[in-house]
Amino acid sequence: MKQxxxxxxxxxxxYLDNGATTLKPQCVIDKIKExxxxxxxxxxxxxxxxxxxxxxxxxxxxxxxRKFIHAKEKEEVIFTSGTTESLNMIATGFFEKIIEPNDExxxxxxxxxxxxxxxxxxxxxxxxxxxxxxxxENHYVTLEEVKRAVTPQTKIIALAGITNxxxxxxxxxxxxxxxxxxxxxxxxxxxxxxxxxxxxxxxxDIDFLAFSGHKMCGPTGIGVLYGKRPLLEELDPINLGGGxxxxxxxxxxxxxxxxxxRLEAGTPNxxxxxxxxxxxxxxxxxxxxxIETYEKNLRxxxxxxxxxxxxxxxxxxxxxxxxxxxxxxxxxSQDVAYYLNKYKIxxxxxxxxxxxxxxxxxxxxxxxxxxxxxxxESDIDALVELLKDKGKIEKEML
Amino acid sequence: MDEELRRExxxxxxxxxEHKYRTDDPNYQKVNTRNASCIDNLDIYVKIKxxxxxxxxxxxxxxxxxxxSTSIMIHNLIGKTIEEAKNFIENFENMLxxxxxxxxxxxxxxxxNEIYKQGNRKHCAYLPYEGIKKVLNEIEES
Numbered sequence: 101m102k103q104x105x106x107x108x109x110x111x112x113x114x115y116l117d118n119g120a121t122t123l124k125p126q127c128v129i130d131k132i133k134e135x136x137x138x139x140x141x142x143x144x145x146x147x148x149x150x151x152x153x154x155x156x157x158x159x160x161x162x163x164x165x166r167k168f169i170h171a172k173e174k175e176e177v178i179f180t181s182g183t184t185e186s187l188n189m190i191a192t193g194f195f196e197k198i199i200e201p202n203d204e205x206x207x208x209x210x211x212x213x214x215x216x217x218x219x220x221x222x223x224x225x226x227x228x229x230x231x232x233x234x235x236x237e238n239h240y241v242t243l244e245e246v247k248r249a250v251t252p253q254t255k256i257i258a259l260a261g262i263t264n265x266x267x268x269x270x271x272x273x274x275x276x277x278x279x280x281x282x283x284x285x286x287x288x289x290x291x292x293x294x295x296x297x298x299x300x301x302x303x304x305d306i307d308f309l310a311f312s313g314h315k316m317c318g319p320t321g322i323g324v325l326y327g328k329r330p331l332l333e334e335l336d337p338i339n340l341g342g343g344x345x346x347x348x349x350x351x352x353x354x355x356x357x358x359x360x361x362r363l364e365a366g367t368p369n370x371x372x373x374x375x376x377x378x379x380x381x382x383x384x385x386x387x388x389x390x391i392e393t394y395e396k397n398l399r400x401x402x403x404x405x406x407x408x409x410x411x412x413x414x415x416x417x418x419x420x421x422x423x424x425x426x427x428x429x430x431x432x433s434q435d436v437a438y439y440l441n442k443y444k445i446x447x448x449x450x451x452x453x454x455x456x457x458x459x460x461x462x463x464x465x466x467x468x469x470x471x472x473x474x475x476x477e478s479d480i481d482a483l484v485e486l487l488k489d490k491g492k493i494e495k496e497m498l
Numbered sequence: 499m500d501e502e503l504r505r506e507x508x509x510x511x512x513x514x515x516e517h518k519y520r521t522d523d524p525n526y527q528k529v530n531t532r533n534a535s536c537i538d539n540l541d542i543y544v545k546i547k548x549x550x551x552x553x554x555x556x557x558x559x560x561x562x563x564x565x566x567s568t569s570i571m572i573h574n575l576i577g578k579t580i581e582e583a584k585n586f587i588e589n590f591e592n593m594l595x596x597x598x599x600x601x602x603x604x605x606x607x608x609x610x611n612e613i614y615k616q617g618n619r620k621h622c623a624y625l626p627y628e629g630i631k632k633v634l635n636e637i638e639e640s
Contacts, residue, residue: 434561
């Protein structure tokens with residue numbers, strides 16, 4: 101879908117690394133260019149028309165994102181540099197204050213590093229304990245396993261909506277319902293789900309959500325922290341400085357601004373935020389349900405082809421996201437990626453920032469194809485054609 | 499070195515690398531070397547006696563270029579004095595950096611004489627040298 105909107109696709113690349121970042125449509129590029137070329141002033145300092153325009157666009161983007169994730173108020177949408185910063189703000193700015201020794205934080209072994217290390221830090225700093233919800237044979241999280249893993253000490257459940265290596269979708273709504281019945285907070289890492297699914301934070305009832313703009317056709321260096329307003333009110337800003345203070349005279353008299361500005365110190369990534377707003381408009385014009393259906397069908401098409409190649413070891417036959425994790429029997433994943441690169445096919449090789457997953461799947465590294473709506477069946481055909489001939493891979497991988 | 503020979507050398511040392519095993523022998527100094535931008539991750543064990551490299555072995559996971567480069571490096575460094583080893587490494591570095599170097603000294607390691615053309619694989623070839631340099635420097639400092 102919409103291939104013609106992406107300048108990068110005119111370069112005859114086959115881009116299959118959308119889990120890492122996505123390509124940008126012309127409208128997003130134009131929107132950023134327009135800011136830099138025609139109203140390149142600062143936000144929130146509106147003493148002149150240009151600055152007022154910046155403010156309108158910047159806050160307009162926030163409203164666009166609020167609608168996109170179905171948040172109640174736009175003050176619940178905080179611009180950050182991305183999922184990583186958002187998750188760190190949640191862990192450090194909110195939970196560090198309330199976590200107590202022996203409180204338990206539940207994650208899984210298939211989380212991305214950004215949804216592991218901030219919790220490890222809470223363990224090391226505050227004496228909390230990070231525990232893992234066991235995964236089933238397909239590496240899925242089930243509500244039953246969550247129920248079994250929860251103890252009276254459980255304070256936080258932090259999960260990706262969809263994981264970045266396996267591509268399994270978690271039953272976040274059901275987990276959250278159970279968690280809230282037991283006074284447990286739920287943090288959702290939306291990096292791999294928000295770009296590919298309709299996200300309704302009110303329906304899911306999650307307490308916090310983190311996601312990145314660049315994985316959803318937006319610019320790099322911009323992302324979002326969503327939190328329920330009463331919780332965000334309690335979240336301490338990690339960065340203090342310009343744009344977030346109301347007034348100050350001395351260390352004892354400092355007044356911060358209201359949300360969302362209190363959590364956005366310094367000149368924000370204005371171009372990034374405006375670009376992300378445009379990306380969201382673009383995705384909405386296609387429709388998130390359409391994107392989800394298209395990707396599911398394309399994955400099914402790819403799986404059928406993959407299963408016909410005997411030397412492909414597929415690690416995630418069952419998955420909901422557009423991700424295929426696999427290895428070519430007897431060839432190191434990195435070498436296969438270099439081979440495909442010679443044909444301008446971009447796939448990822450490695451552990452995909454999920455370093456504790458290896459103990460779960462028994463494989464230390466793999467190739468990952470991650471799809472987006474602009475990928476096509478002919479992209480898959482080209483990939484499969486190159487993977488079919490193992491002799492050719494070995495011959496050309498150097 | 500012609501294309502065919504280069505390929506064959508790399509493939510032989512990748513498929514059947516020399517000295518690929520780990521050791522617990524306390525006479526070996528262990529160093530880990532990894533590629534931050536990819537997943538190559540090797541442990542190299544070096545035994546030095548009387549200022550001479552008596553033995554080296556390695557273990558870990560790495561791509562064809564890294565694995566073969568390690569095997570070829572080990573094949574060439576065993577038996578050399580620290581000075582000779584440093585000279586070998588320096589020549590290898592010069593080759594990767596497209597500077598002048600002595601082909602005679604590098605022997606099989608000349609198989610990587612065109613790797614500079616593939617920017618993203620240069621570091622794969624250099625990985626074992628980075629590790630061994632750490633060991634040699636530590637020894638010199640002590």
